[in-house]
Amino acid sequence: MPEASPSSKLVEFKGGKISVMNAYLRETDAMKLADALHVMLGGMPDFFSGEAAVLDFRDLAVTPDRIDWTSLLSMLRRYQVQPIAVRNLPDHYAASARQAGLALLTGEESDGGIPAAPPPPRPTAQPAPQPAAPVVAAPAANTMVIDRPLRSGQQIYARDTDLVLLAGVSHGAEVIADGSIHCYGPLRGRALAGARGNASARIFSMNFGPELISVAGVYRTFERGIPEAVGAKPAQVRLGGEGDKQNLVVEPISLG
Structure with missing residues (x-):
């Protein structure tokens, strides 16, 4: 049998799994999203610690003529979110998303067949504790x-x-x-x-x-x-x- 050339083993492709969170965007303006993230995260710029994310646009309230992907992705990366793909993106944004280096996904599962992590928490006011009798629930059977x-x-x-x-x-x-x-x-x-x-x-x-x-x-x-x-x-x-x-x-x- 002929010997394999040295270059044939310089790259291998194997199946694997990766933990990916979903970021549900209701806005595409980078400045508005930056303000919302600052409030949501309490000013902690390293909250996400470089986690990979799929940008999900299913809840997008307004669809502008174009998305400034450069500004949007740069802003997310400042918060150490690493966008890798988009889902539920209107068709007229698809070409520009590809040019920005984002994959176009369909369905609810991330690449690799594993469930994506849940969306980030939504902001709410910080209340004072309210008195109530504590009830400790028993863990589920498949804990x-x-x-x-x-x-x-x-x-x-x-x-x-x-x-x-x-x-x-x-x-x-x-x-x-x-x-x-x-x-x-x-x-x-x-x-x-x-x-x-x-x-x-x-x-x-x-x-x-x-x-x-x-x-x-x-x-x-x-x-x-x-x-x-x-x-x-x-x-x-x-x-x-x-x-x-x-x-x-x-x-x-x-x-x-």
Whole structure:
């Protein structure tokens, strides 16, 4: 048999999996989106830590004659979002999106056949905690259990289930669950429960001190510090209010 030439092994293509989040855009103006991101992320420019993203335009409210892809992509990259593709893009934008180096996707699955990560939390006012009797929900039967500490830059996503964390979550780490999140170690990173809209999901922590929390897309950051009533103490997070006036309630858990 003839020997393979050295150049034939300089590149190989193999199947693989990659975690990709969806960014649902309702606006294409880079300046307006930059203002919204600044408010949403509490001024944290490195929140996304270089995560790959698919830009989804299914909720686009207004369709301008053209999209300034250069400005839009540059703005997202300043927030360390790395756009790699678009989905649900009106046809008349397709050619310019390709020229900008973006792939055109169809369907709800990302390339590689894995589910895309849920959309970023939507902004809402930061409410004061409201008194209510805490109710600790039992984890679902098919709960995902993580027994190791999560370090900065690591991400865990529990699809269609609860997430139980037996060790801590460090600053810069992120945990996401379609159900509730139960953290038995220090919660110091970002925790997003009810990621696909489950309004009954909750976040439970035995040592509360996160950077950001979210339930069903309603979020709250703590750039001004953790409230003394729950800081480094057992606490739960749930949705309060109704309709568009929903807000996050953060309250202590009594273990006595």
